[in-house]
Amino acid sequence: MHKIGIMGGTFDPIHNGHLRAAEEVREALYLDRVIFIPAGQPVLKLDKKLSSAQDRLNMCLLATAGNPHFSVSDLEIQRAGLTYTVDTILELRGLYPNAQLYFIVGTDAAETFHKWRDADKILENCCLVVVSRPGENKGEHSRNYQYLDICQMDISSTKIREAVAKGCSISYLLPEAAAQYISKHELYRDEISRFTAILAAELSRPRYQHSMSVMEEAVALGKHHGADADTLKKLEIAGLLHDCAKNWSEEMPYSQVAEICARGGYVLDGFFAKTPALAHGYMGAVLAQEKYGITDPEIISAIANHTFADQNMSFIDKIIYLSDFIEPTRAPSEDREAARQLAYKDIDKALLFVLELTIRRNLERGRNVYQKSIQAKEFLEEQNGKR
């Protein structure tokens, strides 16, 4: 009789734990083949955000391509609504009326088996094969089941997703083709890790480190001043991206920088003609939208204002401006230390201190000072005076 193994799962992504389990069951039970069936929308994972069914299916196809005994079916993905294993088993029973079906699950999935819809009906139509998984007890499951102690691989899709999000290697946890698919399609990357990868490739090493450091400083300073989770997320992104245009602005002619800034409504005046790189904040605000897909006006504003400051700055604007000045990879100086101390005491006083210092330094060096900084300083002085 034809013996078919069925390996169901979310496969987000498929990994060597799944593949090795299927291979060992196939050998031990003399199965003719094993079909991997990625779930459409698993009932037990309704609260989790999954990768698209197509991505999960594609990874299964890539991962199993080298094994003639393995195949992949999209029948659960094609089925509308929530995925119930009983529907799958009955469908397979109809497709292969004379085959012996073996449904393979790890010990963790077996634990919850009694909760699955129509568990009895599943067992009437197939044999449950429970395979060992690290950290899980064998347990007692159901009548029609077989337990197999297999080579235990402490690999889970969760661990792989977490590793990708942190930018760590996932080599040898899953077939290389599936790992490459994850990288190419940027799966499991949150905004921060996606942006970090772009900046790491585009910015010089010190500027990249400075960006990371501004991000960390902004979050620390924001937290210190009682920012909520939503604000901290904005600080993180604005800090990371604040210099995203700096390299480009240094290489481009003024006309091009001005044209890009104008797309965001930032009209450059003659001040920038000789030093277009000074407009990198405004240009960064445009790139943040066009290249990084940022739509939040508070993040965009903080990037735009980090070089010169402005009147009426928001909390986020101020924190980014200050973090850019005080972050620890900057050359240490007494002024910087004083600014840092002040930033953790009183944001507005710190802002005024840094603005005055920057204006004074520029004047001493015979440089022009952009009027926005002067206006920002006067605005703050007036506000402080009123207090």
Ligand code: ATP
């Ligand atoms: P997640 O961490 O997202 O829950 P997972 O690694 O547990 O993912 P699933 O797609 O949930 O993978 O699992 C599908 C099936 O494969 C389940 O029956 C599960 O018990 C089994 N399985 C998963 N990983 C292993 C492993 N390392 N060894 C043996 N069986 C495994």
Ligand code: MG
């Ligand atoms: Mg699981």
